[in-house]
């Protein structure tokens with residue numbers, strides 16, 4: 001009888017190993033599924049800055065919780081969404097959005113990792129602009145690692 005136990009145990013060990021391997025794989029799959037959808041209610045948040053540069057005008061919005069954290073000098077809270085309306089010659093050209101959720105960002109290599117933030121570009125009709133390389137967003141925003149990857153962190157601090 002004894003020799004019959006061996007294959008049984010072996011299968012059991014393999015099953016256990018498969019479970020151990022599969023569990024982190026599930027976590028990684030969740031991280032890759034990070035997906036910024038259009039923040040329909042963004043205007044109910046705070047309008048914390050207007051930036052005008054030549055023919056470009058940007059209007060920046062975020063949550064009151066994010067403004068409060070920036071004032072304290074803390075990293076912005078989990079769930080923060082920042083929406084920037086981008087106008088050219090007073091005509092809405094696009095929205096750029098960044099959103100922070102625990103575990104997001106893990107799919108990116110270190111040099112393109114902006115913490116837990118993900119980025120998206122939306123056309124004026126609020127649909128995702130297809131074919132856009134979001135690596136470019138990340139590459140530029142990594143320079144702001146000292147400000148939770150947000151260029152306008154000081155503007156948030158100073159917002160009334």
Ligand code: HEC
Nearest residue numbers: 082083084096097098119120121136137140149150151152
């Ligand atoms: C070459 C650098 C660069 C690239 C590329 C870039 N950004 Fe930014 N982004 C900035 C700067 C600088 C600001 C601050 C506003 C300003 O000065 O115009 C900013 C501001 C923002 C903000 C407002 C919060 C903040 O950081 O101040 C969002 C949201 C944002 N960018 C999203 C995006 C998205 C989405 C993309 C890619 C589609 C992107 N950015 C690509 C430089 C960049």
